[in-house]
Amino acid sequence: MTSAVADDTTDQIVFGGVDSHADTIHVAVISDNGGHLADAEFATAAAGYAAALAFLSAHGHVRAIGVEGTASYGAGFTRAARSAGLDIVEVNRPDRAERRRIGKSDPIDAYAAARAALSGRASSSPKDDTVAGIRALHNAARSAVKARTAALNQITHILVTAPETIRAKFGQLKGADRIDALARLRPAGDAVHTAVLTALKSLARRVRELTAEHQALTRALDSEVTVHNPGLRAVYGVGPDTAAQLLVTAGGNPERLRTEASFAALCGAAPVPASSGRTNRHRLSRGGDRAANAALYRIALVRMSGDPRTRDYVARQTAAGRTKKEIIRLLKRAIAREMFRCLTTTATIPNIADLRPLRQSKNITLTAAARHFGVWHATISTLERGIRRDDDLVNTYRDWLTAA
Known part of the structure; x- marks a missing residue:
């Protein structure tokens, strides 16, 4: 462990790196030209986080800190550093090839995290606690x-x-x-x-x-x-489990995902280029958050079963010669685009609280309302309870009840 700090280094720009574990965090400091300055180990407790931040600040002005596991073992340090006004970036662990080349230890991983923050390879903001x-x-x-x-x-x-x-x-x-x-x-x-x-x-x-x-x-x-996120929950085919999974995957600050393509890649729903020479093609992505990919898959299945637009799309793609697997992949990519908009923008949800009292005041049964619109009575029931979202049907249903 290097601990000597020159008195004239307090004004230099430095970058930090943190390799987090259950009981300890290993912190490394590098200069703005990548030179190793110092590293040390601290306990995963409030006193340890304070000591780690003081250790970083003692070597100069901290521009950014790269942290492995900001949503797991590094969550406590991330909160403490953010409270101190420091810039935190999320660092993925080094790939296996790099680890085979340079080895693995806590100091090595901490310095690698610091270099990732310096180079800009790690630039994503960590998920917040919301x-x-x-x-x-x-x-x-x-x-x-x-x-x-x-x-x-x-x-x-x-x-x-x-x-x-x-x-x-x-x-x-x-x-x-x-x-x-x-x-x-x-x-x-x-x-x-x-x-x-x-x-x-x-x-x-x-x-x-x-x-x-x-x-x-x-x-x-x-x-x-x-x-x-009422807009996300109200989307057709998105239940409590799938909505929760997408929110967990995106985090409480989805603006850190700059484009819908990056969100699709995060969910493993974006085709990966696999071109070489005269061959120009894409392959299926098997990376990303597989739980989020499974959530998109469930949404696709629900829509293929009950959404008229999706059923029409499936029929067109089937007629074009595509298999069911290929169609589901296309649907997941389109759904990822829609989910990204729901996660990053505030949606206005139509008020449906007046529908059931209005129907009951007119002595109209669910069966009668469903028969009028040519749908199952469960469709009207879920519409009134806010489980199913269909803005056009809501407006038409309210107009019909008002005129009845």
């Missing part, structure tokens, strides 16, 4: 789904090898009927039957609890997402 609550709820909801799926799979596996009397009674049941029957069990019989039934009852009750937990988390997540 979506931290959404990220926490989203992770908890996903965890509940995974645990519920694991419990359901365990029930299925136990029934495959269970005694014949148990398998014959519960093996034919499906879904909620099986869970309800197993949750009401009173284990009895010999030791094997009692053990198997006890395990099945425990797993079934776990499934019930996790289902209720997931529903509660989804309601809380929907509320948070709607407050944070």
